[in-house]
Every structure is written in C-alpha cells, then in structure tokens.
Amino acid sequence: MGKSTLLNALVGQKVSITSAKPETTRQQILGIRTYPDVQLIYVDTPGIPPPLKRSRLHQMMQRSALSSLSSVDIIVWVLDRTKWQSEEERWLAILQKSPVAVIAAINKVDKLSNKTLLLSHLAELSKRMSFLALVPISAKKGTQIPELERVLQQHLPVAPPLFDKDTISDKESSFFITEWIRESVIRALGSELPYSAAVQLDIFQEKPNIVHLAATIWVEKMGQKKIVIGQGGKRLRFIGKKARLDCERLLGKKVFLQLWVKIKSGWREDDKLLKELGL
Ligand SMILES: Nc1nc2c(ncn2[C@@H]2O[C@H](COP(=O)(O)OP(=O)(O)O)[C@@H](O)[C@H]2O)c(=O)[nH]1
Numbered sequence: 478m479g480k481s482t483l484l485n486a487l488v489g490q491k492v493s494i495t496s497a498k499p500e501t502t503r504q505q506i507l508g509i510r511t512y513p514d515v516q517l518i519y520v521d522t523p524g525i526p527p528p529l530k531r532s533r534l535h536q537m538m539q540r541s542a543l544s545s546l547s548s549v550d551i552i553v554w555v556l557d558r559t560k561w562q563s564e565e566e567r568w569l570a571i572l573q574k575s576p577v578a579v580i581a582a583i584n585k586v587d588k589l590s591n592k593t594l595l596l597s598h599l600a601e602l603s604k605r606m607s608f609l610a611l612v613p614i615s616a617k618k619g620t621q622i623p624e625l626e627r628v629l630q631q632h633l634p635v636a637p638p639l640f641d642k643d644t645i646s647d648k649e650s651s652f653f654i655t656e657w658i659r660e661s662v663i664r665a666l667g668s669e670l671p672y673s674a675a676v677q678l679d680i681f682q683e684k685p686n687i688v689h690l691a692a693t694i695w696v697e698k699m700g701q702k703k704i705v706i707g708q709g710g711k712r713l714r715f716i717g718k719k720a721r722l723d724c725e726r727l728l729g730k731k732v733f734l735q736l737w738v739k740i741k742s743g744w745r746e747d748d749k750l751l752k753e754l755g756l
Pocket residue numbers: 478479480481482483494495496497498499500501502524584585586587588614615616617618
C-alpha cells in the first residue's frame with residue numbers, strides 16, 4: 478500500500494522501513510513532524526494478515542494495527558491505486574464502524590495511467606462509506622503530500638505539542654539499527670525468505686570516533702541461514718554493507734558492524750523471544 482513510505486514522506490526523514498513485500502512493518506511506530514505552528518504525530522501500523530496462516534507474530538501485528546485505530550484523531554487509509562483485494566475489504570468493514578473520521582489516501586498515482594479509472598474508483602469508495610476527504614497521492618514521489626497535510630491540519634483538534642520540536646519518532650537508535658538491518662535482509666533476499674527474519678542487537682558500544690555494533694539475524698531453518706549467508710558469505714557482506722551505511726547516517730559516526738545468522742525454529746511462535754525482540 479505504501480503506508481511506511483507515506484510516513485517517511487510526511488516526517489521528512491526515514492523512520493519506518495519499506496519494501497515490496499507485505500508484512501514488512503511489524504509494530505506501531507510514531508513519526509513526528511513539527512512546524513512552527515503545528516505538530517503532526519503519525520502512527521504507522523502493520524497491515525492485517527489474512528485470517529488463515531496466523532502465527533503469534535501475526536496476531537501481535539494485527540493487535541497493533543487495530544489498537545492504534547481508537548487512539549488517534551484521524552485515520553488515513555492508504556490504498557494502492559484502484560486495487561481492491563481481501564485486505565481492503567477487511568479494512569473497509571473495520572473502518573465503516575470506526576467512530577474516528579477517515580481520510581482515504583489513494584497512493585501510487587504515479588503508476589496510474591488511466592485517470593478515468595481513478596475517478597470512478599473514488600466515486601465507488603464514497604458510496605461505500607463517508608470520508609473526510611479523498612486525496613490521490615504519490616508517497617514515493619511526494620506528490621500531493623502538502624495537500625494531505627493541509628486536510629489533516631484542517632481537521633485536527635487544537636492541543637499543546639506532545640513532543641520536543643526536534644523529535645521525529647518515539648523509538649530509540651537501537652530500534653532503528655535493528656530495523657535498518659532487517660530492511661537490508663528483506664531487500665537482499667527477494668522472495669526467498671518470506672517474513673522469517675528477526676534481528677536482535679547484541680552490542681551497541683559508542684566510542685569517540687566509531688560505534689561498534691553486533692547483531693544476530695534469527696531465521697527459522699538451516700536452508701534460510703545458507704541463503705542469508707550466501708556463497709562464501711557474499712550475501713551477508715552485502716546485507717551488512719547497506720545496513721552499516723544506513724547506521725552511519727543515523728548515528729553520524731563510523732560504524733563497525735558484525736552480523737551473525739542463527740537458527741531458532743518457530744521463533745514467530747516464541748513469546749519469550751518475541752518479547753526480547755520488542756514485539
Ligand atoms: N510507484 C510507487 N511506489 C510506491 C509508492 N509508495 C510506496 N511505494 C512502494 O510500495 C512498496 C510498499 O511500500 P511500503 O511503504 O513498505 O508499504 P506498507 O507495507 O503499506 O508499509 C515499496 O516497494 C514502496 O517503494 C508510490 O507512491 N509510488
């Protein structure tokens with residue numbers, strides 16, 4: 478859909494990881510943007526996984542997605558152009574009953590060639606529930622993001638700011654480090670490792686000129702470990718390089734990053750490990 482891409486566009490910096498694969502976002506992340514006269518606090522959420530194949534991790538993702546709905550002032554429903562699949566149907570059923578007002582953000586319009594289709598889709602959507610506004614956007618290109626912000630500001634209640642003006646998220650560096658590593662794993666692996674990796678930070682040691690980081694990439698099976706490591710460790714080095722550069726940007730210092738790949742079968746059902754991973 479592009480929820481995390483949109484969050485990053487609205488915050489103006491990367492706070493949430495994105496990938497072409499569903500289920501990239503696992504938990505709620507706040508992104509904060511402060512202008513001289515307004516502070517906008519956004520909540521990024523996972524999607525709702527299909528009802529079959531639900532693991533403990535899936536249940537946690539769903540709980541996280543749904544719990545944010547009641548605690549916000551406005552919901553922005555991000556849709557992928559005119560696509561309408563079972564997840565959209567599940568969200569519609571939930572949002573129709575929501576006491577919180579909803580804005581529909583029709584995303585990825587940069588990929589939409591037939592604009593007539595868009596108009597009829599907007600008309601269809603409006604028939605099924607009432608929205609505060611329907612805003613076609615491109616989160617990736619930044620198209621119509623100021624328009625979406627304008628509509629949001631128009632409808633938000635007046636309140637004192639909750640965060641310092643320089644704060645962009647509720648998460649700490651350690652969270653971003655493990656997420657940047659996980660994003661690098663997801664992107665390096667294409668469809669070979671669906672949803673099965675978790676990252677745990679083992680060492681975070683800050684020295685005057687360099688930060689020493691060590692992390693474990695948890696996978697479920699021997700075969701997956703081999704894929705992540707690659708021939709002669711080539712893929713793991715590639716994953717590590719991208720993650721290291723992202724971490725250097727985040728921490729503003731040189732980073733020495735060590736990665737280990739370990740197997741823990743059924744980690745997605747393991748409450749203790751899920752807790753240790755902050756899920
Ligand atoms: N062409 C295009 N791609 C987008 C846009 N927004 C997001 N994407 C891509 O869609 C994929 C899913 O995005 P992501 O933000 O991770 O979606 P999420 O699962 O809803 O959080 C990624 O490959 C993004 O680069 C957009 O406006 N235009």
